[in-house]
Amino acid sequence: SQQGEEDPQALSIQEGENATMNCSYKTSINNLQWYRQNSGRGLVHLILIRSNEREKHSGRLRVTLDTSKKSSSLLITASRAADTASYFCATGGAQKLVFGQGTRLTINP
Amino acid sequence: DGGITQSPKYLFRKEGQNVTLSCEQNLNHDAMYWYRQDPGQGLRLIYYSQIVNDFQKGDIAEGYSVSREKKESFPLTVTSAQKNPTAFYLCASSPRTGLDEQYFGPGTRLTVT
Numbered sequence: 001s002q003q004g005e006e007d008p009q010a011l012s013i014q015e016g017e018n019a020t021m022n023c024s025y026k027t028s029i030n031n032l033q034w035y036r037q038n039s040g041r042g043l044v045h046l047i048l049i050r051s052n053e054r055e056k057h058s059g060r061l062r063v064t065l066d067t068s069k070k071s072s073s074l075l076i077t078a079s080r081a082a083d084t085a086s087y088f089c090a091t092g093g094a095q096k097l098v099f100g101q102g103t104r105l106t107i108n109p
Numbered sequence: 110d111g112g113i114t115q116s117p118k119y120l121f122r123k124e125g126q127n128v129t130l131s132c133e134q135n136l137n138h139d140a141m142y143w144y145r146q147d148p149g150q151g152l153r154l155i156y157y158s159q160i161v162n163d164f165q166k167g168d169i170a171e172g173y174s175v176s177r178e179k180k181e182s183f184p185l186t187v188t189s190a191q192k193n194p195t196a197f198y199l200c201a202s203s204p205r206t207g208l209d210e211q212y213f214g215p216g217t218r219l220t221v222t
Contacts, residue, residue: 030208031208033210033211035213040197040216040218041215041216042113042199042201042213042214042215042216043152043199043201043211043213044213045210045211045212048210088151088152092208094206094208095157095159095165095206096142096154096157096167096206097154097211098154099144099151099152099153100151101150101151102150102151104149
């Protein structure tokens with residue numbers, strides 16, 4: 001069962017610009033996590049935000065969580081070519097994560 | 110060098126054959142997971158295990174089987190009953206279960222013809 005839905009499905013921007021991806025979900029959560037996947041590779045964990053947190057930063061990443069709207073956003077500032085990847089949100093319950101379909105981000109030089 | 114290993118990276122099988130995908134971790138994690146990813150799609154959970162000798166079905170367990178005889182190992186068997194087995198399979202582990210971040214292996218791309 002897919003809970004998280006990312007928006008947009010694909011995003012193409014110029015290097016140096018900021019990229020924003022959104023995730024919406026349906027049921028209550030313990031936490032929400034963001035992962036990155038380079039083509040043909042495994043996923044890499046980026047950031048975890050708990051349900052009682054509203055914002056979290058990690059380097060060039062900023063994640064917000066609005067539990068009243070059941071939504072989260074991932075902002076990547078000053079994008080680089082190496083940021084080209086698919087980004088997935090995953091909602092954490094008691095026993096497992098449920099992943100969304102992902103946003104495919106392309107950074108153009 | 111800690112992490113999760115999956116082997117092989119590419120696997121080819123004929124229709125009707127069972128095939129076992131390997132997943133090993135040396136992170137001392139309790140929980141392990143198997144996901145399936147189809148082109149351009151997200152991850153779907155096949156099976157997960159929170160502790161040795163115990164595992165639960167995920168969302169798409171039909172046609173798959175697992176075992177968890179050792180903490181470090183969680184092999185996945187794709188049986189001939191799986192109607193559309195060609196996919197990218199990802200194994201992951203976490204210290205506990207849904208509350209923790211997951212660490213992923215590099216994946217195995219299975220092609221069945």
